[in-house]
Amino acid sequence: ETIDPQERLFLQTAYACLEDAGYAPSNLSESRKVGVFVGVMNNNYPGGVRHWSIANRVSYHLNFFGPSLAVDTACSSSLTAIYAAMESLRKGDCECALAGGVNLIIDPAHLQRLTAVGMLAHDDRNKAFGAGADGFVDGEGVGALLLKPLERALVDGDHLYAILKGGAINAGGKTSGYTVPNPKAQYSLIAQALKDAGVDARSVSYIEAHGTGTALGDPIEIAGLSKAFAEHTSDTQFCAIGSVKSNIGHCESAAGIAGVSKILLQFQHQQLVPSLHAQPPNPEINFSNTPFTVQHTLAAWPKPNSPRRAGISSFG
16 A cells, blocks of 8 residues: 555566566576666655655566666656666666656646646647647556667567667756757757667658647757758658657656657557647648658558668657
8 A cells, every 4th residue: 555556557567578578587687687767757646655666666576686766857757767778788787677667647636736837738639740739638657668788689589679779868958938948959869869879860760759739849849850850861751750649648757658669569560650639730830841741640651771760759
């Protein structure tokens, strides 16, 4: 009764992740240097919340000795946790890592706070990149990935859902308001992520956007992405874009892992799924002059000359 349901569900999901990968905790790593990185931001459980314990509960039960930490960067928490896991693997702090996030709505105060600051949509639709975008619909979620260096995974004969090529993290600095995003900082972030991955933007055929569905944030996100892509190509409308928030709501600290899961399913089925409620489009975005086109229908994901590649953004 004293354990936050977020903690219990992430423990269950972490174990399910190992099962899906074909491992038991006992044979995952001889050194036991397995990291656990979990994104979490909300703390409404009446019994008390200890964010650090969400990760440490996994490390304790499964007897892991790698880094074990909770990450709170607001709505980018789970993607930041995945980035932290990647960097930990690169540095050698762990041999493999569980990374993901969790978000539950377990008290009315959760929605009351979001309402008080005007973040929620006035209806039941998250209209990412659509006209009339006026906020998000809140959602719940929990998810985890098992990450390894590629060469180790190949030696171990693991089933690979995807290869994480690179990433980047920054802050928006001073803008006209505390929750107002910075297009220059977003451009810098995307450019650095492409550089870190060693990927030409022209080879990216899908972007899972943050796409909260706000009149201000959506055009700024497209502007930042477009400027970063323009350094690689002048081609337009070659890259599909969408937001899983239009399907399942904004999962806050689990939003990043939800978007990654959508990308992995699209890889698996070689299809692009619709981003909902985006027609008519946001009048502040002229998609015809950008590299992007909103994915409105279920369609085959064409395989270009290079492997299918996707990018994902998440902002806090």
